[in-house]
Amino acid sequence: MTPVLEVRNLxxxxxxxxxxxxxxxxxxxxxxxxxxxxxxxxxxTLFNCILGQLQPSAGEVFLxxxxxxxxxxxxxxxxxxxxxxQLLQIFPQLTVRxxxxxxxxxxxxxxxSRLFGRRDAGLTGAANQMIEFFRLGHLAxxxxxxxxxxxxxxxxxxxxxxxxxxxxxxxxxxxxxxxTMLQSLRERLRAINAEQGxxxxxxxxxxxxxxxxxxxxxxxxxxxxxxxxxxxxxxRNPKVIEAYLGH
Amino acid sequence: MMVSKKTLAVAAMALSVVFLLVAxxxxxxYGVFILSTWVVMTIAAIGLNLTLxxxxxxxxxxxxxxxxxSYITAYLTTRGWPFWSTYMLAGTSCFIVGWLLGYPALxxxxxxxxxxxLAFNTLVYLIFRNEEWLTRGIYGIMNIPRPxxxxxxxxxxxxxxxxxxxxxxxxxxxxxxxxxxxxGRAFIAVRENPIRALSLGVDTRRYTLMAFALGAGLGGISGxxxxxxxxxxxxxxxxxxxxxxxxxxxxxxxxxYFFGPFLGAVVxxxxxxxxxxxxxxxxxxxxxxxxxxxxxxxxGLLGFADRLLTPKAxxxxxxxxxxPDSAAPQKAAG
Ligand SMILES: Nc1ncnc2c1ncn2[C@@H]1O[C@H](COP(=O)(O)OP(=O)(O)O)[C@@H](O)[C@H]1O
Ligand SMILES: [Mg+2]
Numbered sequence: 338m339t340p341v342l343e344v345r346n347l348x349x350x351x352x353x354x355x356x357x358x359x360x361x362x363x364x365x366x367x368x369x370x371x372x373x374x375x376x377x378x379x380x381x382t383l384f385n386c387i388l389g390q391l392q393p394s395a396g397e398v399f400l401x402x403x404x405x406x407x408x409x410x411x412x413x414x415x416x417x418x419x420x421x422x423q424l425l426q427i428f429p430q431l432t433v434r435x436x437x438x439x440x441x442x443x444x445x446x447x448x449x450s451r452l453f454g455r456r457d458a459g460l461t462g463a464a465n466q467m468i469e470f471f472r473l474g475h476l477a478x479x480x481x482x483x484x485x486x487x488x489x490x491x492x493x494x495x496x497x498x499x500x501x502x503x504x505x506x507x508x509x510x511x512x513x514x515x516x517t518m519l520q521s522l523r524e525r526l527r528a529i530n531a532e533q534g535x536x537x538x539x540x541x542x543x544x545x546x547x548x549x550x551x552x553x554x555x556x557x558x559x560x561x562x563x564x565x566x567x568x569x570x571x572x573r574n575p576k577v578i579e580a581y582l583g584h
Numbered sequence: 585m586m587v588s589k590k591t592l593a594v595a596a597m598a599l600s601v602v603f604l605l606v607a608x609x610x611x612x613x614y615g616v617f618i619l620s621t622w623v624v625m626t627i628a629a630i631g632l633n634l635t636l637x638x639x640x641x642x643x644x645x646x647x648x649x650x651x652x653x654s655y656i657t658a659y660l661t662t663r664g665w666p667f668w669s670t671y672m673l674a675g676t677s678c679f680i681v682g683w684l685l686g687y688p689a690l691x692x693x694x695x696x697x698x699x700x701x702l703a704f705n706t707l708v709y710l711i712f713r714n715e716e717w718l719t720r721g722i723y724g725i726m727n728i729p730r731p732x733x734x735x736x737x738x739x740x741x742x743x744x745x746x747x748x749x750x751x752x753x754x755x756x757x758x759x760x761x762x763x764x765x766x767x768g769r770a771f772i773a774v775r776e777n778p779i780r781a782l783s784l785g786v787d788t789r790r791y792t793l794m795a796f797a798l799g800a801g802l803g804g805i806s807g808x809x810x811x812x813x814x815x816x817x818x819x820x821x822x823x824x825x826x827x828x829x830x831x832x833x834x835x836x837x838x839x840x841y842f843f844g845p846f847l848g849a850v851v852x853x854x855x856x857x858x859x860x861x862x863x864x865x866x867x868x869x870x871x872x873x874x875x876x877x878x879x880x881x882x883x884g885l886l887g888f889a890d891r892l893l894t895p896k897a898x899x900x901x902x903x904x905x906x907x908p909d910s911a912a913p914q915k916a917a918g
Contacts (some may be wrong), residue, residue, distance in 0.1 A: 388783065414785040426780035439773050442766040443785035450765040456711055458766045496784060 347396035358560035371551030391432040429482025437464035440499035630847030631802025637840035639795030640775025645701035648708035651822030653807025667731030674808035682800020687792040712819035724818030838886030
């Protein structure tokens with residue numbers, strides 16, 4: 338079966354720094370792949386190159402077997418790939434519900450139908466469902482900027498799921514989130530993975546979170562893949578231990 | 585503060601509409617002329633509010649579009665074209681030029697964009713002044729006719745005032761519908777966090793260009809009406825000063841608030857007339873007001889009212905700063 342995502346010999350340099358160095362891996366349908374590695378090992382840069390936010394210096398990206406290297410992020414998103422960023426990225430002046438409607442509105446119709454069509458693009462129902470699913474019900478009409486950090490983080494994740502993506506790339510979804518929120522987030526991700534068959538790639542520092550969530554793990558150090566395998570194996574891998582301790 | 589914001593807004597709007605409708609009977613012809621100027625400038629400011637207030641793109645070129653619209657109507661109506669055709673042409677030409685001017689906005693932001701648009705305004709002004717074969721330069725274009733509507737002449741000040749008011753009503757309604765549509769939300773998204781918007785499928789490039797084009801188109805329409813209002817145009821009013829003035833209207837009124845331009849134009853167009861007795865002090869007062877407003881309430885008069893009327897004002901530190909991913913302070917390794 339063709340992998341959902343195939344990354345081939347991806348490379349990204351910033352001046353003299355090689356941030357991503359000849360990285361290749363596949364992501365299979367329905368799996369939750371974890372990407373771990375010390376700070377500065379190139380994880381976020383890898384995401385940005387895959388998603389067209391940055392231009393890779395070399396290499397190729399395939400989505401369901403089709404080359405999508407250098408495709409614009411908005412086009413890629415409409416092909417069913419969505420993401421979150423390492424830093425919180427929401428629209429503070431829009432309400433929680435409007436944030437979610439925005440996340441779905443560009444996936445249907447045309448520019449014209451969005452101009453003359455309904456204000457909510459017919460998405461209020463879907464947004465409300467997502468709000469319930471992420472337990473943000475009491476906040477639906479609050480401006481997103483007024484939410485707590487943890488709630489904003491949940492909203493950020495919820496936006497990535499609004500358009501029913503087939504592949505979701507999450508950059509440190511658990512960063513700065515408290516324990517209860519963390520558990521809730523993990524459950525939500527698992528549920529979406531199981532019920533909708535969405536495929537995930539998750540960058541995460543929180544080892545426990547990764548080990549509990551992911552079915553397979555890729556370890557990055559200094560821009561290169563140094564290990565790959567199931568969580569238990571990776572944890573025991575001496576190269577991985579060295580990369581983390583030697584840092 | 586038990587009155588809801590909405591009730592207050594509706595009441596204020598109803599009062600304003602009543603005032604605007606009876607105003608011609610309260611004022612001398614000069615007063616009607618000033619009110620007509622207010623209508624025209626409000627339309628231009630509504631356009632700039634789309635570009636700057638909603639989509640967050642700084643433009644110092646709005647006067648250029650008002651000028652282009654004015655010259656199109658002046659040149660063509662004095663050669664016998666019907667007003668309506670020149671009006672449509674003014675709107676569409678400015679829409680197209682605005683679209684093209686939007687391209688630099690895809691590459692540069694903030695003060696760089698301000699400089700690009702400023703240069704454009706200067707260029708257009710120089711064309712108005714120097715290309716005499718086309719614009720008659722500093723001699724200007726005289727005897728611009730006023731239109732007829734269904735056989736009714738709009739030549740007299742009061743009918744023309746109502747003619748302008750009807751335009752303002754229609755344009756306001758259309759703009760309201762626009763910002764209430766998914767486009768309005770997309771504009772705000774482009775303003776607040778373009779990187780995130782892009783990752784959610786929002787074609788930020790297209791919306792940015794659209795915001796420029798629509799803002800410019802309204803500038804052109806305002807210009808077309810302006811030419812018919814003053815009936816004589818020369819290059820002077822379309823210099824950078826008007827662009828700055830329109831920018832101030834948007835910001836003082838409340839950038840990104842629907843009624844911001846209306847209020848901003850009151851401050852910039854009507855107040856100076858009412859405060860004539862203060863003479864030169866008016867300008868000082870205006871400058872002081874703008875400075876105080878920008879220091880204590882950068883969201884303008886409506887932003888200020890909004891803050892006053894919002895129950896239990898939380899310490900709202902405004903929009904979150906949006907940093908690109910790589911600018912993040914890195915956490916300690918896990
Ligand atoms: N825009 C940029 N310009 C220059 N260097 C960058 C940029 N973005 C990332 N880097 C560098 O690339 C390397 C990888 O960074 P990053 O991908 O953020 O790592 P991670 O997400 O694994 O912590 C770091 O050395 C970082 O300093
Ligand atoms: Mg990172």
